Amino acid sequence: MSETAHRTRRSRRAWGWHPLDEAWARRIVETAAVRRGELVLDLGAGLGALTGPLLDAGARVLAVELHPARAEWLRTSFAGRAVTVVEADLADVYWPGRPFRVVASPPYAGTTALVRRLLTARTLVAADVLLQRSAAQRLVAERPGSGRWTVSLGLPVPRRAFSPPPRTDSVVLRVRRRGRSGRPLGVSRCAPCRGC
Numbered sequence: 001m002s003e004t005a006h007r008t009r010r011s012r013r014a015w016g017w018h019p020l021d022e023a024w025a026r027r028i029v030e031t032a033a034v035r036r037g038e039l040v041l042d043l044g045a046g047l048g049a050l051t052g053p054l055l056d057a058g059a060r061v062l063a064v065e066l067h068p069a070r071a072e073w074l075r076t077s078f079a080g081r082a083v084t085v086v087e088a089d090l091a092d093v094y095w096p097g098r099p100f101r102v103v104a105s106p107p108y109a110g111t112t113a114l115v116r117r118l119l120t121a122r123t124l125v126a127a128d129v130l131l132q133r134s135a136a137q138r139l140v141a142e143r144p145g146s147g148r149w150t151v152s153l154g155l156p157v158p159r160r161a162f163s164p165p166p167r168t169d170s171v172v173l174r175v176r177r178r179g180r181s182g183r184p185l186g187v188s189r190c191a192p193c194r195g196c
């Protein structure tokens, strides 16, 4: 195999993903109940499957994407809208100094470390992160963040929500900061069901 072909195969594996269906992306954003004007980080924004619905919900979005062509696509596609595109590695991102939320479908490799790091952010209010079900279940069992957070399984996202369908089911990991009373703070209830 030529060096170029080898590089292309490697980069396909490293960058490839199963794009999220538009209707499911909208459902994830709707379930997160983002409020108008909130600062929301889309970590691993890809081609903006979640960025678009977040902007439509009135959020100010910080979209982080490492792949240069995807970052450029985001800049062009959402030009003039309330989005800042940051071409950077998630491992190097500093969390904002003001209150923020996360609604994201990050790369599955390294999501557990990402969520753990996220929970150290003083200004994080809430996070809705699409993960492989098994990784999300492990995080819920681990209860990271020393009691400052409620970490639970949210919206189940079936394989058919992606094309092509991946091998495993996914779920939105739902993270909410606890208030003094122990109840989740600062986010309205899940919009569609009003009770989860």
Ligand SMILES: C[S@@+](CC[C@H](N)C(=O)[O-])C[C@H]1O[C@@H](n2cnc3c(N)ncnc32)[C@H](O)[C@@H]1O
Binding pocket: 015, 017, 018, 019, 020, 043, 044, 045, 046, 047, 048, 049, 050, 064, 065, 066, 067, 070, 088, 089, 090, 091, 104, 105, 106, 107, 108
């Ligand atoms: C699972 S895809 C999700 C894309 C998009 N959010 C969606 O739902 O369709 C993850 C994205 O993260 C990007 N990515 C991979 N590693 C990254 C890293 N270390 N830092 C930032 N972005 C990364 C990939 O280029 C890809 O676009």
